[in-house]
Amino acid sequence: MARDETVDVLIVGAGASAAALAWSLAETKMQILCIEQGDWVRPQDLPGNDLDWEARHLTDFHFSPNVRRRPEDYPVNDSASPIQVSMFNAVGGSTILYAAHFPRFRPDDFRVRSVDGVGEDWPVDYETLAPFYDLNAEMMGVSGLPGDPAYPPKQLPLPPVPLGKLGAKLAAGFERLGWHWWPSDSAIITQNYRGRAACVNAGTCLVGCPQGAKGSVDVTYWPEALRRGVRLRTRCRVREVTVNEQGMASGVVYYDAEGKERYQPAHVVVLACNGIGTPRLLLASRSKHFPDGLANRSGLVGKNLMFHPYAMVMGVFDEPLEGYKGPTGCCIMSQEFYRTDLRRGFVRGYSFEILRGFGPISTVLWGMQQGLVPWGRNHHRAVEELFDHVAGMVAICEDLPEETNCVTLDPELRDEHGIPAPRIHYRLSENSQRMLAHAVDRAREVLEAAGARETFVQSPLPFAGWHLMGTARMGRDPHTSVVNEWGRCHDVKNLFIIDGSIFVTSAAVNPTNTIQALALYIADQMKRRLANLFD
Amino acid sequence: MRTVDRSNVALSAEDLDVLAGVLDTLIPPSDDGRFPGAGALGCARQVAENCGRVPGLLELLRSGLRELNHSSVARRGEPFHCLPPDAREQLLAEQSFVFPLVIQAYIAYYQHPAVLEALGLEPRPPHPLGYRMSDPGKEPAPNA
Ligand SMILES: Cc1cc2nc3c(=O)[nH]c(=O)nc-3n(C[C@H](O)[C@H](O)[C@H](O)COP(=O)(O)OP(=O)(O)OC[C@H]3O[C@@H](n4cnc5c(N)ncnc54)[C@H](O)[C@@H]3O)c2cc1C
Ligand code: SF4
Numbered sequence: 172m173a174r175d176e177t178v179d180v181l182i183v184g185a186g187a188s189a190a191a192l193a194w195s196l197a198e199t200k201m202q203i204l205c206i207e208q209g210d211w212v213r214p215q216d217l218p219g220n221d222l223d224w225e226a227r228h229l230t231d232f233h234f235s236p237n238v239r240r241r242p243e244d245y246p247v248n249d250s251a252s253p254i255q256v257s258m259f260n261a262v263g264g265s266t267i268l269y270a271a272h273f274p275r276f277r278p279d280d281f282r283v284r285s286v287d288g289v290g291e292d293w294p295v296d297y298e299t300l301a302p303f304y305d306l307n308a309e310m311m312g313v314s315g316l317p318g319d320p321a322y323p324p325k326q327l328p329l330p331p332v333p334l335g336k337l338g339a340k341l342a343a344g345f346e347r348l349g350w351h352w353w354p355s356d357s358a359i360i361t362q363n364y365r366g367r368a369a370c371v372n373a374g375t376c377l378v379g380c381p382q383g384a385k386g387s388v389d390v391t392y393w394p395e396a397l398r399r400g401v402r403l404r405t406r407c408r409v410r411e412v413t414v415n416e417q418g419m420a421s422g423v424v425y426y427d428a429e430g431k432e433r434y435q436p437a438h439v440v441v442l443a444c445n446g447i448g449t450p451r452l453l454l455a456s457r458s459k460h461f462p463d464g465l466a467n468r469s470g471l472v473g474k475n476l477m478f479h480p481y482a483m484v485m486g487v488f489d490e491p492l493e494g495y496k497g498p499t500g501c502c503i504m505s506q507e508f509y510r511t512d513l514r515r516g517f518v519r520g521y522s523f524e525i526l527r528g529f530g531p532i533s534t535v536l537w538g539m540q541q542g543l544v545p546w547g548r549n550h551h552r553a554v555e556e557l558f559d560h561v562a563g564m565v566a567i568c569e570d571l572p573e574e575t576n577c578v579t580l581d582p583e584l585r586d587e588h589g590i591p592a593p594r595i596h597y598r599l600s601e602n603s604q605r606m607l608a609h610a611v612d613r614a615r616e617v618l619e620a621a622g623a624r625e626t627f628v629q630s631p632l633p634f635a636g637w638h639l640m641g642t643a644r645m646g647r648d649p650h651t652s653v654v655n656e657w658g659r660c661h662d663v664k665n666l667f668i669i670d671g672s673i674f675v676t677s678a679a680v681n682p683t684n685t686i687q688a689l690a691l692y693i694a695d696q697m698k699r700r701l702a703n704l705f706d
Numbered sequence: 707m708r709t710v711d712r713s714n715v716a717l718s719a720e721d722l723d724v725l726a727g728v729l730d731t732l733i734p735p736s737d738d739g740r741f742p743g744a745g746a747l748g749c750a751r752q753v754a755e756n757c758g759r760v761p762g763l764l765e766l767l768r769s770g771l772r773e774l775n776h777s778s779v780a781r782r783g784e785p786f787h788c789l790p791p792d793a794r795e796q797l798l799a800e801q802s803f804v805f806p807l808v809i810q811a812y813i814a815y816y817q818h819p820a821v822l823e824a825l826g827l828e829p830r831p832p833h834p835l836g837y838r839m840s841d842p843g844k845e846p847a848p849n850a
Binding site for chain 1: 731732733734736737741756759791795804808809811812813816817818819821822825826827830831832833834835836837838839840845846848849
């Protein structure tokens, strides 16, 4: 097998967490290499430049790797799960497709056991991460309105995305009911910023942003990390992490762009393959030291998978809303039902993320699914009643960790290199089901208060497995966690994990800001401990 | 802008005529004339091409179109696309290939510049020009 030159730090995966860590570690002048199975996505190749942009959302830019089936995708057996896995494999990882809704966790989210007696407390707290949230806001270009009473004070570098007619309409519904709402923190630049051009409200964020205004990490951290000397090798898929006689990580075996097997040795290995890809790789890396998978002496690798069950509730309004304008998932949010209130019949809570409207194709397909759009002579009337008249929201429900919700290796399904595919075992808990039902009722209430004449529900939303968390969790006790409080595996002292796998609980907000704040914090800890990193 | 390769459409000219008739039945012209019929708009080739990308769908479409035309000639004495709208609608409602086809019909139709214009949109892709939001700077503030 061909052997590459040893590097100091090898990062596997080039998504949200990898880019942040690579950029931060680069100032040490160590030799840093990142290996990514996907490629760069060129802005000119993104669907938003063409009239068929919505159609490509259903094919080569679908959320699910099982539908896209690009060469860089691996299959995921999620056929028995009510929620399907969504991700993207490229430089930038899933941030190529993400909506860039960018809230922070709230301080209480790190102390769920202490506050509510469920889940576990994190070994880090909000105060520790706050400077890294601030740094991340600067690097990603976060827009928002300071002063949200739900959070400790924070500064954001850019003003919020415009609410537009649609946002103002729904905000009025929240006002009418006296419920919390606030313009969303968004990793979308609303003014020209650090060499990037401002958002033009084109609304194609979920199939990529050709403008470069959405903070996908291929346009934020990566260019700066590469300028600082980090190397990035694309179209290379890692098969396993190897260990030496002492049980320390020694490097990775990977398939290069031509499909040849190669060995890349490294002093430190960092995994950033997301909450599905990382446990898959660990479980596939078996050796005499680790017969049950690498760093898995706790037995918790792959366990405690959390998704955030979503409900989507849409309303039909009489007047046009200009909903096809503006960033798709970034408008306003509400945390009215965020904290536990046991009278509701469940613990913890959810937030509402208000969505923009649909484009023409999505409107018609959604309308067809709801039984509102027939073919034939009544078709046009039905479409005209819907197009630009639909607005709504998703409820993002806190998912609690359960060992039975997990990722294992599929005994049969493999990717094109023969690496076992991940298999998802996931069941919606009673708590989640009650929370979803509550959220659906409240969403209907607020849409009606905003003037909707009819509402439509999808709960749980099937392709909404885009927040991948918990499958190699953090903690101080090696028996109940996989990595320590600064991301180092308890069992392998030169192996780090920095993606959503290390989350202890899920909170009820989108995770990427916290994933990146943690990656920056872990990089900072590594820099402070360079002399005795493996002690 | 990306160009679409339309060279590899595996339907015969006759199939495409029937398909155009089917599309005009699924999405007929609107009464006020603002929206064209999907067949008259020329969506048939693109629909066929898109069906070719979904495993098994083009075969289903081809056999469905031939069966439909066959029963049209047998029962009404005319090829499907020559029938009046009501008769086409009736015959088509009996066909099992309509569901997957109607999705492809909507996808092709609702990206056509003429249809975007009829919907009140500018007939262009969203990027690079984007959109101006109305009332910038006059947004409501949250009541903290
Ligand atoms: C449609 C969609 C919408 C979303 N919206 C939001 C949102 O609004 N807000 C938010 O906070 N989050 C959102 N997310 C989630 C967000 O994208 C993820 O939380 C974030 O990207 C996770 O970062 P990560 O570093 O853990 O992994 P990723 O960004 O997924 O990166 C993992 C990378 O590892 C690579 N990889 C995996 N295995 C291997 C291997 N064996 N060898 C080599 N490379 C490998 C993959 O190719 C991939 O590029 C959304 C996601 C999707 C799909
Ligand atoms: S709305 Fe803004 S962020 Fe979204 S794709 Fe368009 S320019 Fe990019």
